[in-house]
Every structure is written in C-alpha cells, then in structure tokens.
Amino acid sequence: MTGRAVGVDVGGTNVRVALVDADHAVLHRVAAPTLRGDVGSLVETVAGLVEDLDAEGAPVGVGVAGIVDHDGVVRYGANVGLSDAPLARLLRARLGRCVVVRNDATVAMWGEHVAGAAVGVDDAVLLTVGTGVGGGVVTGGVLLEGASGLAAELGHMVVLEGGRDCTCGNQGCLEAYASGTAIASRATARLATWDRPTSLPDAPDGSQVVDAAHAGDELAVEVVQEVGRWLGVGAAGLVNALDPAVVVVGGGAGEAAFDLLAPAMVRSLRGHVYGLAHRTVPDVVPAALGDRAGVVGAAELARTAALDAR
C-alpha cells in the first residue's frame, strides 16, 4: 500500500481536493466552488484542482454527495445537481489516471476506518449529520456497497411511517428528524409557542441552534436533544440490522453538537435495541477526521484500486 493518492470531496458548496500519502496524512489541499448541475464543469473543476496539486499521475478517488453506482455514475445528487452523470468515466478520460467515484459518506466511513474513529473496527457505521443525514457502513472489514453500489443511504430509512416530509419526497425518513436542517426547522417551529427566555433569533439556522445550546439556551438544548433521540432510533435499527461495534457520528452539525446529542442518542439507542439485556451496545463516538474524512477515504480507495489494477 505504497504511494500517494488524490482525494476529492464534491459537496453542494465546495469541491475540495487533497494529496494524501500512504499513511493517510494530508500533504496539500486546494478547493474551489462547486458549479452545480453541469457534469462537464465539475470535471473541469476537479481536473484543474488535481493538476494544481502536481501529484504526478497519482490515482484519484472522489466522494460525491449523491447515490453513485459501482461504475462511478452519479445516479442522483440533489445537492450537486447531477443525475445519471458518468463522472468516473469522464474524469478518467480527462485525467488519464485511475479514478474511483463513490458516495461522500461512504468514502468518509472508509476514511474513519483507515485513519479515524473506526481504525481496527471491522464492523462500524457512520451517520453524517449535516444538511441531510448520510451514512456509510463497514462490515467484516469491507465497505458495504450493495448490488449496485447504492448502499448506506441511512438517512432515508423510515423511522416514522407517514411522518414528517423529507426532501426526498417520502415521509418519516431519519433525515427529516435528525439533520442540521431538522434542527433549524424544529427550533423555528418550537419558537412559535415558546414563552420562556431564549437567545435564538426568529428563524435560526442549525449552527445558531447548536451554538445557543452550547451556551445553555433551554429551547436550543431541547431541540438538539430531540435530534439525538431520533439519531438513537435510527442507530438502533442499524444495530439490529448490522451489529456494528462502533457508531460514528460525523457531519458538520453532528460533530459540532456531539457532546449535546450523544447522551440522548445513547439512551434512545439502548431503548430500541433488540435483546439489550443479552448483548453489548456499540460505542457511540464522534468522527475523528472532521472534513478530512472524505478526502482521506477517497484517496485510500483510489490507492487500493490502482494497486489492484496493476
């Protein structure tokens, strides 16, 4: 497992590219705004950043916010405005290198597995709590990909059939209850009838709520704990289905609010796991790599793929 690789994280706002060495250290980083909705522009942005790194033909791994199949086709990515876009093929043609494209939370899970919160853990789950809720799964030491590569869309598992509208068009998805967006919308809804003191503005965003909760604002604390409770419901379903040894909580909101979320999440997890008295319950831990998880995991997948291709 020698040599360097390039990791790329394509989010709704920015494209971040990093050169990563064989020990998973990030050597150099560059970024540019995401031009949404046009795969040609995205290919040029990524290719330009990769060339800026002067990485001398190093293989390229890409994580994209969307569902991505085994062939590296972005089947659907609302936040990046792509559907059925053959990103891997186009990048390979443009760069002339080994290119691997996967879902962003899946590569982040791999990053946490090889260099972060799940090192040495062969069965682990990552829940990323950001604008939405993403997921990644390692089982038996292997990244869970599924029949078409579309596995681990953990934010769209139903936890309350017929419940809150989700951005995906369904109702009752975990994401509708446990995302940063849900933190903001719940706080706004609760404010309408809240008659005790609060430091929150009228329509707070998720990070304002998390900041207020850290400062002890009662309403903000309640909203964040409620999200923790829902994350525990979702995590319990994953524990029942996958029996991980560790559940990692990542994503911007998840990491910022981890200390406030975790106790409610663990309580709820324990309350929903099957056979509690006769089993261990996995550790719930914060992601360790922050926003580097995606580039580190993507780079490692690319390095492995390049070695396999020799």
Add this chain to the structure above:
Amino acid sequence: MTGRAVGVDVGGTNVRVALVDADHAVLHRVAAPTLRGDVGSLVETVAGLVEDLDAEGAPVGVGVAGIVDHDGVVRYGANVGLSDAPLARLLRARLGRCVVVRNDATVAMWGEHVAGAAVGVDDAVLLTVGTGVGGGVVTGGVLLEGASGLAAELGHMVVLEGGRDCTCGNQGCLEAYASGTAIASRATARLATWDRPTSLPDAPDGSQVVDAAHAGDELAVEVVQEVGRWLGVGAAGLVNALDPAVVVVGGGAGEAAFDLLAPAMVRSLRGHVYGLAHRTVPDVVPAALGDRAGVVGAAELARTAALDAR
C-alpha cells in the same frame, strides 16, 4: 466442498434435523418436540436426533430462533426459552464433532443463497414472516454477521417510533406490523367494527386469515395487504441501507400469503426507496426452500466450517 453435513432447525415447537449432501439435497429428516427453557434437554434432543441419522461424524450446523453470537451462545431466544446458553460448546462436547450454531433466519438466508431463491445473488435480504419477523442478509456474497454475530434482527427495526407494542418490549418494530401474529391481531381488531360479510371467526389465527384472504374474504384481504404494505416499508429501509438485488420473503405466513402480500409490498417498497427514478428496485421473490431452508443453510455452514478447520 465434498461430504455430507447435518442441519438442525431449533424452533419454538419442533427440533428438525436433516442429513444434507454436498449438493444441498436433503437425504433424510427426523424431528422431535422442542423442550423449551432447558439447554441440557435441548442438547439431548438434538444429539439423539443427530445420532438417529447415522451420519458418521458429519459436521453439525444449527439454526436457533434467537440471537446467537459468533461463539454459538444463544444470547436470547424467547421462543425456545433460552438465554446465555452455550449451545455450540455443549453440543460439541456431547457429539464430539464440528458444530456451528447461528440464528435461524440467518441460516435460512444462507440456505436460500446456496440452493434456493437467491442462488448466484451476492447481495440479498431474507424477511421471514412467521410468529415474528426474522431476517438474514448476504452482502458481497458473504453472510452478514456483525461484530458479535447478532446482525440481521430485521424484525426489530423501528418503522413507526412510538407505535404498536412489540413482543420485545419496544414499540413500532416491523414485527409488530408484519408478522403472522400481527395478521391475527389486526383481523381481530378490525372485526370489532366490521359490518360487512366475512367468513372469519371471532379471533382468527394468522393462517385462518390467510386462507380466508385466498378465498376472497374482503376483510382478510385488507389485513394481508396492510401487512404487505408494512413489509414494503421495512424492505425499503433495507434497500436504502443494503442495496440488495433480491428481497426474499419466507416464513410460514410469508410463504402462504406471498401472492396476496407481494403487490402491496412492492408498491410500498417503491414508494419508500431513495432515488427511485435513478435506480433499479430489487426483485421481491418468495423463498424457494420452504421449511428446508434452515437445515440446508445450517448444514452448508457446518460443511464449510469443517473444511476450514482441517
């Protein structure tokens, strides 16, 4: 993969034992009632049946209705009345052979994978609809076991947080909505306010409801379709998480009612899967091996384990 093996299926009512050849054909079967709640009696029952088969030291695979860890300890099995029972160790000591013990639905999944409805399918899910709802998962051609061997308790994933009481002590589990028991209890509840003709008796059991539904009884059909709808919600969560190519429906009620369940299940599955317009939806198929799935899968696991141990 030569040689014969013994498959054992320990259910709440009967212990069934079969001699299975290397091509997964069942050569001979014996059975006895399950003596619940006493692991010593269970060991004697299984050992006696295995010896009756005259299988000459063939390895023994056992599927048990309960959560079973990697060491073959039945951590908890309500239907067989066991907890923290080291069944594999006791059977090994009694029989002097290679013994493997796993969850019953997990071994049934393996049976369907090696010789039934999921042959050649590397990513598959089994939902068994009987007294409860059990599950098994194959991912990347490997049986999903998890960190402790407790994975695939798919009946206890929450589909309606705070909903119906489940036998496990939680609320809103898939099993509370989609088991044979749920078929019976829903029919009984609906009968209280039903004012149109029905052939159902006052407190029907699950198979009476399924039979009546096959005969066209309107209330029975509605109840079975409702169960199909919930199975679709659960299956969609599993598709989002695991991306299987096939979802197999097994278990007594699941197989008996498959033709009535499946259309509602598929509709509901399609309505809850993420990115429907950009992905294929797995086939929903009935189990092919019936009540042989458990013994065939258990025998195959034992044969493989015995070969690995050489």
